Amino acid sequence: MKIHNFEEKLVELLVPFTGRKIYKGTLLQDLSSQLIEVFNIQDNERLLIYMDGGVFSNKNGILLTPEALYYKYGRSEKRISWRRMINIGCVKRRNNHSITLGSLILYFSHSDITNDQVAQLLDSIRSMVSSIEVQEDLSTQSIVDQMRAVCSEYVGNRSYLAPLDANRLSESDLVDRFPGYEHHTAVIFLSFSKPGKVKDGILITEACIYWKPCWCPVESIPWELVAESHMYRVTDKIAMIIGRTSYDLFDCELSGEELVIVLKSLSRIAARKVEEQGASSVPQKWVMDLVDRAELPENDVLIADAFFLEYICKKHKFFISDYYPKHPLDADFLNREAFCLSTNERVVAHYRTALGKKAEYGVVITDVGIYIREPFEHSFPDAFISYDNLVQAPVDNTHSRFLLIGEYKYSFVHPQKFARLLEDIRLYITCLCTVPEGVEYPYDPSYTETWSLPVRGAHADSKRWIVVEDGMLKGLHTTEELQWAIDSRQMDRDLIKLWSYGASSWQTAEAALL
Known part of the structure; x- marks a missing residue:
């Protein structure tokens, strides 16, 4: 993220904070190697301040860099980029033991500063980032590079950016676990398992998302489906919904709310790529997940009677x-x-x-x-x-x-x-698609039965007809039923029009029943 003078402004916010368990300057440098290993800091990131959580000293707390906030408390580990912090929710004190940051809960109760002070600091950083103009131009990059740039802001300890690190994640394992992956370029892998293990997770590529929850088969979700769907987080925080299909998250590093932000950003990139290539490159799917349809645009679908x-x-x-x-x-x-x-x-x-x-x-x-x-x-x-x-x-x-x-x-x-x-x-x-004049008739809502018919199903495999008699709908009936109604004089042969598969227009009874 290219923000002018962001580091200087961030340091200014940190000046009032001091204490035995707040490290900056030379004190921070003495702990730098240990903190880099404990918090899994990304390459080329400089440490600005570390607030010790007080439990297992130097292994829990909040670490701030020019790029992100690193949080660790027990088994909970988070990396939150400053730009990402703008979108994931407000910062406030939750109780005497924790702070909420959007849907995340940060436990921070044993340092020399209070929870209210930490919440105020994070909220100030959040406001500062949102007010500074961000200079970026991703349009000239490839679609994979654009997606990686977005994902780099959301990387956690169990997320692997491509090119994948062979020491932590084998690409051959991904091919075995996610069939069809070899035809696409990997962007990022979000693991549901322990670091370095390729068992379950979300593999994001330039063409689709491979979703593999525990004990379930792999599912491929194309980007056009993600872009057309209404995505939101399930309240129990173990699954997210794309369209109306629920996808389990289990122990994913990102919450459902955060993952929605990532997928929406990536789907916009994919949509721009599709526009560049032309509409013909989009796979035609006749069945699609339910989308949030506030209103029907003109000519959206065939309007039936x-x-x-x-x-x-x-x-x-x-x-x-x-x-x-x-x-x-x-x-x-x-x-x-x-x-x-x-x-x-x-x-x-x-x-x-x-x-x-x-x-x-x-x-x-x-x-x-x-x-x-x-x-x-x-x-x-x-x-x-x-x-x-x-x-x-x-x-x-x-x-x-x-x-x-x-x-x-x-x-x-x-x-x-x-x-x-x-x-x-x-x-x-x-019939509506084939016959130019369609089905036109004065419908009578009180009219429910056409005529007395023999038991249906005796000729289930015979040809079926749409029947209109003198402008009145007479329903859909088989050839045998239609012939029986004419022979029993329940219908006038001269007044009916018939249509069935293969006909280009309405037919008379004589022509249809030959």
């Missing part, structure tokens, strides 16, 4: 049963905030899975897409599936408890039921 979707859901008894209420779209049943629904999205139906009988889980069908939130922790991602992408994604319900949508797998209590529902929705959306 909510009335027709509601008819489809009722036809499949999507939320009508003894177990669920018949009209479950009130606030007590559906938590719109949990699904990140925008204010102008119309909810058509909400199905709560058997293991998640709460308002914030299940499947929500709206006029712009389908939202899925699982009620238990596993590797299946919560997702938003737009209708235009649903048309392109194959649906497979051959698995007993899972429904495969494209390349993604979701767990459902009745996957075959959802597969049939999605197939009917896909038929309708495909």
Whole structure:
């Protein structure tokens, strides 16, 4: 960080502090070699002042350099760069034994200065750094160098900047632990294990993030997904959320709050790189994690007809049963905030899975897409599936408890039921995309049944049709059902229009049923 006269201003703030356990000048030089080893000071950093914590002298306390604050108390070790200190929260005295710095707790109760004085000192440094103009220009550097420059401010004792130190971390171990890593350039590795061990952690590269928690498989998160997601720290401080997927942190050197700051900074760098290369370089993903959608931009997704979707859901008894209420779209049943629904999205139906009988889980069908939130922790991602992408994604319900949508797998209590529902929705959306005039009809909300039909399912594999009779929607039906309704004179052959896969426009009954 290039801050003019920062060191001189920092020394001025430290002048009033003195005492037996506060070391500076020649006293600090006498302890320098020991402090460098204990606090793991980075190369070329000069020591300015050391405040002894009083427990195990010279092995606990706060050490200040022109670049950062080093803190050590027992097994807790932190390195906080001055610029980073601006963003991680306020400094205040917590109690007689500790100080809070954002979400961090600094235990400092045995020195010659009080906690209030230490908190005041850190807050003064924080204010000084925020008021000084920072001179930097990273745009001319490579994307890897830009990312390393950001990560260098957040390095802790268990974080390894690339090029990786062979004495502490073997690059071959990373290749074995993180499949696919050899195709990317490493930026930094944040270990969840003991220093020097490559077991679990977060490997950041120029193209993606490799996330490997304890006893779990490696997961790759592309930067475009991070950039589009709403990231925040979980209150229990053991996990962070990207989109709506929770990623365990365990014993990571950085807290969830701090890691959010790092990833947001890196995602902005990656986004600029994508813009330079052109939009074609961005992988096209038809399923994406839920994002914080305050409002729907124009032409964001294909807007479907909510009335027709509601008819489809009722036809499949999507939320009508003894177990669920018949009209479950009130606030007590559906938590719109949990699904990140925008204010102008119309909810058509909400199905709560058997293991998640709460308002914030299940499947929500709206006029712009389908939202899925699982009620238990596993590797299946919560997702938003737009209708235009649903048309392109194959649906497979051959698995007993899972429904495969494209390349993604979701767990459902009745996957075959959802597969049939999605197939009917896909038929309708495909019609909207194919037929220029779409589906136009005067919808009557009181109209719920089309005609008396034989038992459904007898011809489940036969061709299905969208049926409109004299401007009135008649639903989706198989060829056999349609022929039976015409033969029984429940429908006028001359007044109906039909559409199915492969047709470029609406067809008459004579042409369609030949």
